[in-house]
Amino acid sequence: MDHLDPDRLLPVDPATRDIARVLYERVADMPILSPHGHVPPGLLLEDAPFADPAELFITADHYVTRMLHAAGVDLSELGVGTAPAADPRAAWRILCGNWHLYYATASGYWLTHILGTLFGVTEEPSAANADDIYDRIARQLTSPQFRPRALFDRFDIEVLATTDDPMDDLAAHAALAADPAFGGRVLPTFRPDAYLDPTAPAFRSNIERLTSSIGVAIDDFAGYLRAIEQRRAHFIEHGAVSADHGVREPLTLDLDPVDASALYRRAVAGTLTAQEARAFTGHMLYQMARMSVADGLVMTVHAGVHRNHSRATFDRFGPDTGHDIPVPIDYTGNLQPLLEDFGLAKDFHLVLFGIDETIYSREVAPLAGFYPSVYIGAPWWFLDAPDAVQRFRAAVTETAGFYRGAGFIDDTRAFLSIPARHDMARRSDAAFLARLVREGRFTLRQAERVASDLVDAVPRKAFKL
Template structure:
């Protein structure tokens, strides 16, 4: 079957409102892409790495796709997850996707993938068992062109700003090389992601903190040393262009401990004797410490809690972490953030962005909090809920209480590089559809809606992330 992208996709069905949405979308559709949080490897851009094949380009790095195929009975190894596929195996993996294409009906993955097929590759065949090889060959030919390298694509896609996600001990050599190339105009910056250094009860914590001492040159034998080492690495990231730090833990707790107790628990952790309960207490104290540092160095702080990581033990043992087996859980916000916001919620140099996969807290907790605390912004739908209906629910849930100015700007949160334009396009269409509804209901003027649409696309992310 022929694949066609309808120009009014995601717009309201009512023709009057649809016309307004179309007009608003036309005003923002070609604006540059600002991507302040994502997972594209910086080496791809530093080395302008040639993509290998359609499977490693489109399937393997996209856990949205691999997890749903896994749920349909496909072995992750057959999709190249933590496994190198030869040419024949890569083609078979692509066939698996095409054969299972019906499982993606109604999902954002279908929207993104079809957008890539048509708008990037000029491929107008719907994926199926019979079209798989033709699509694979078409994409393979596209990959061979010099214009299909990451640097050229960033220019073609209009990606003005791209943040990666990086370990605090990374030397950021790839970022230094990108920044040093004056011929490359898009800005690519690191993001400080210190999760492993803030989880004292985990087996990985002691070696991570030892590595932190080695890289920073600061003894992390006591808590004061840990604080100094983290401050040192944050400064290093800032020198290399970082604008934010990113944190993901099971809850949003930010209770600060007395100094002596923090030191005692830190010593227990260094000795490998800390309990899970005390590890959580120390971690919450350390998260608060990150907020204190943010008030001093100005890095935007993003929190995205409430995920049960690596839910399936056998998959973790076989493939490792971050392969799509993370599952959302509920989260409490108001009480958990009260200590942090009590100290820093009105601080002029803090921007705190809180994301969630628990939609129940949008209107009940996050919108009221962001509607009072100057430091707090509501992270847009992300991860499992960066989907059309969830984005619509988000705008309806938060706008009446917090308006449009208290949100973060769109976050694509992806390592699937070619899907970035499709994800941002989806967000623009949905926001324009929401604004069109307000115009049609005479709750907003058309000029105000157009101004807001542009604000959400480029001005807001620049403001929130200090770009």
């Protein structure tokens, strides 16, 4: 960490690296479009200083905490989830003392980038220098230049999408949009999973809030659908461009209305069998596509995650604390009912993400290479890493080209990692494009156009920005 290599992630071969450098420099300073992520809007609305280095780098970042947990650190020592607040300096010492765990990982790459570019930390963190680095960062966090809005401007973020509960009043978004002192574009995203899946915690209480918002009985299926449509309209009024769906299995089913209504009543009563719950959830994913065709929200599907794999961890610390694990998925068969009815619909955009790399060349790229509605979601979660990005490009490009994608998605809660992640994607794409130029598969001029479009035109089109 003596310095950040200006050619990091670019090809080793000098001639190919020269081309990659030209391509990267073309896009390095372009504004960031971040159409899917988890930064809370209140961070920018309140614009409060970050509390300490541990809050900034450790506590809420399950990429970081899961590695420490795997090495034997109890998550309570890091203040994760619902655990009592931990001593931030002690948590920071744990991170620095275990820095070797992050060698060659995506998390290590992002942390190194952030520490070097934002805080001037060029030495490798260790147990010996942990306190010194902590104090240096803490001092900088008191500066106005490190408040969230100042960093938003410094990062040159043009669009930042959040992820929001359907019953959120979106007051924070409205306040940001009305604030003349804030010029950024922060968009809400409709995330209805907890209102569609009968096995979700608090499903009934969520439905009670939803249906009561329009004055219909909780067991009225038609009223339930109208309530969802009205909440989607509320989001659109506040600038939303997409609805996001995090599902383990991307099943879609077009059920008979009478059967769907009966399943819904049993879902509310809590009497569904596991198979019936699966069918109802599949029907509701189909309904979300129908609604996207009607109201224009881009439909994104993040599938293939076994949530809360460790029951003991979930019971102690809650969700999103590092124990969600990828599982294989099938898009081709599961999405056929949806695509049969909506795949050719004008202006319907369906963005498919996965953590199962086998689906890229086998299913997602072929689907996007035929259906005008289908777009290829970027490498996500465990795959938003340099080598995975290269595998992704190789898997999808020969079948679907570069223009059936959706651009890079940082999908992060860690606000400071946004520029590091986008910079990684731009460098990785420059490396991939440079290889194709050297192989004579297209020209440098064509590569320059593609490099720019992958950063701007491609996500702008896919997410209707």
